[in-house]
Amino acid sequence: MRGLATLVGTLVIATLPAAATAQTPAKAAPAKPAPRVEAPAKSTAPGETPAPAMSRKAQTKEDRGQPVTVDADKMERFGKEGLVVFTGNVVARQNNSVQYADRMEVYLDERGDRILRTVSTGAVRIITRDCRTGTARRAEYHDLEQRVVLLGNARVWQEDNVVSGETITIFLSQDRSVVQGGRQERVKAVFYQKDDKQKDDKAKDGETTAAVRPAPATCEN
Template sequence: MRILFVTLLMFIASWSYATEPEMSHDSGQPVKITSEQLEADDQAGVFVFKGDVQAQQGEVFIYAQTMTVSYIKGEKRQIETVIAEGDVRIVQLDRIATGGKAIFYHQEGRIILSEKPRVVQGDNTVEGERIIVYLNDNRSIVEGSSKRRVKAVFIPGEETK
């Protein structure tokens, strides 16, 4: 579980604008998850957290209605995918990513936000049909469609003298 949240934290920390410094996070902090229900199926290699799921590590908070963690069975239980669904919100200080669904592909280091995804930091916003974040390359792609074009608003920072 710790690997999942460390990677999600890297996503949040890497989403910085030119006017904001990159944030750091102490991945050694404990991960706290609360939900109304937890289903664990070791045979299938799945943990499913249901009902008002709240996860926290340090200053990073992840909210969703369900969170499904699929892992490779074995001694270390390596995470394959994490799917957060239903009013997904990832918050770190003034950075907020929202959408109906977020899928994290651990081996590829890729997160896909969908279902009206939006990222907000202060007055800066970006939204589209899908937002794909490549954690290992520190880059992202915002895709549009004929029904939902990419929209971005960037407010330049004040110059210091």
């Protein structure tokens, strides 16, 4: 079942904010760059269905060291509230991973140099550089708890492997993910295991294509 763990876990890379560079229309006010974040957390409530634990190795130094660039139709900064809001066709990119949303809110600490929380809403879609895709109505990142949450018809897939539920919660410091069903729909997970021959063939192909990483634009959605 490691496939499902990787499927859910790798999505974290695309949701974590780092030193962000905002690209918006000229009239938009500049926002302070958002710093990198690292990792801690805990929890499991009754009724939750635990998903296989994600691997922290998925968060490579290469990904964490890359800047995040945000494109949007509009950007607003509210200094007193420590809030930066991106609206309209929001696209956040990091090392060939992409997150799309209608709106993204970035909450900063009092000094404005640390991200406390991010909230993305409206047709949220995340595509990692190796073509894992996640969708939800809302995506949240909580720095203090080191927790990422996909809410509202959350779904993560790669090729034929799929896991879905009302919410998908990823606890970064615990190498753990929890998929929770809603009132009308239970958790669903489909994972196709590959036989040894398929693994060997894939390994051989990987020897010649290891250096080539598909950008999200090449992924089938």
